[in-house]
Amino acid sequence: MRTRSPLPIDDLIPGSSATRASRTRSGAAGLAVARQRVGAYVALTKPRIIELLLVTTLPTMILAQHGFPPIGLVIATLLGGTAAAGSANVLNCYIDRDIDELMNRTKRRPLVTGEITPRAALIFGLALGVLALGWFALVVNLFAAALTAGAIGIYVIGYTMILKRRTSQNIVWGGAAGCMPVLIGWSAVTGSLSWAPIVLFGVIFFWTPPHYWPLSMKFRREYAAAGVPMLPVVAGDKKVATEVIAYAVAMVACSLALVPLAGMTWVYGVSALALGLWFLGGCVGLYWRALHPTTMKLAEMRLFHLSITYLTLLFLAVALDPFLPI
Incomplete structure (x- = not known):
């Protein structure tokens, strides 16, 4: 009586098309795992x-x-x-x-x-x-x-x-x-430092709370559950928004101080002022919405994303200014 092989005969022959396909699948799986690990x-x-x-x-x-x-x-x-x-x-x-x-x-x-x-x-x-x-x-x-x-x-x-x-x-x-x-x-x-980079340091230093606290406001419950005392966890929205405005004012002042200290042109000065007022408007909006809690969630993330755009555009102005013939 004939017995059938549990596998097609090609699967038993090294170099067969089935074996090559199996190796290809194994290689693809290994590559996927490697990519996942690198991504992690x-x-x-x-x-x-x-x-x-x-x-x-x-x-x-x-x-x-x-x-x-x-x-x-x-x-x-x-x-x-x-x-x-x-x-x-x-x-x-x-x-x-x-x-x-x-x-x-x-x-x-x-x-x-x-x-x-x-x-x-x-x-x-x-x-x-x-x-x-x-x-x-x-x-x-x-x-x-x-x-x-x-x-x-x-x-x-x-x-x-x-x-x-x-x-x-x-x-x-x-x-x-x-x-x-x-x-x-x-x-x-x-190879050294001067007042110009120190002022830019100040811009980012004062920018950080208005950038991060709105995000912390959105995730305050998670921070509280994890035992991390971010300001929005331990203080009310009105207080947080007030401090956000104060830091933003200091940030704008630092950005304008760069004009005389680094010899920036009027183009940077106007850009820094316009961007600063725009950012301050967003901070004031956060304060206004702190008085109306039902709209707070939208304001938090709007200011968070606005802060990223502000910093990007401000430093774009810093980069372009030295090339201006003004």
Whole structure:
């Protein structure tokens, strides 16, 4: 009596079309897994935050150079800045993994889902930091490397480990880390600092609360559940909106102070004033809506997105101004 092979005979022959198809499927599956793993590591670096940091770095370098800096220096600085910011963000995810799983906004991060182990994330974050500092020291200059080390330290130690879970002013002082790219970009070009980058530091410093507190207002319940005392968790909407306006006024004042200190043209001055008034209008709108809670949700995210547009356009004006023949 004949017995049938459980598999077609081609499946048993090495090099057959069936075997090649099987290997192709296995290879495709392996590639998909590798891409997913790489994507998880990239997600830990918080690419959107890095983009915003780089938006402030290049215009500052152009202002320091009074023209476009050497392309090699620009690439080196942006690559080093990307690695440094990525390091700080990965270490932030590593330290905050216990509270990230309590918040809907962060519960899909790779350390929470288990795509990446805490040990692997820690090694990755530290490796990026060492790479960034070594890169700046060898390719850019030692001063820029020292400022980069300070930026990582402020964000990881100052903000994440010390301030975030202890004070409602966490984002104010911890946000100084996000101001460091302008100092790093300026020092990469000049090897020193002056009043112009310090004023730009002030612009971002005072911009940070009006940028982040509206987002915190939307997610206040999640922050409260995670035990993070963001200002909107411990204060009413009216108080938060009042402080947002105060910081925005200081931000606009800093942006205008750049005109005499850096010799900016009237084009930048008019742009900074117009953008500042536009941003202040959004902050006042947040205050008005704080008095009408039913419309609050829309106002929160509107101001959050407006703040990103404001900073991008302001630094675009910074970048264009040195090329104006006025």
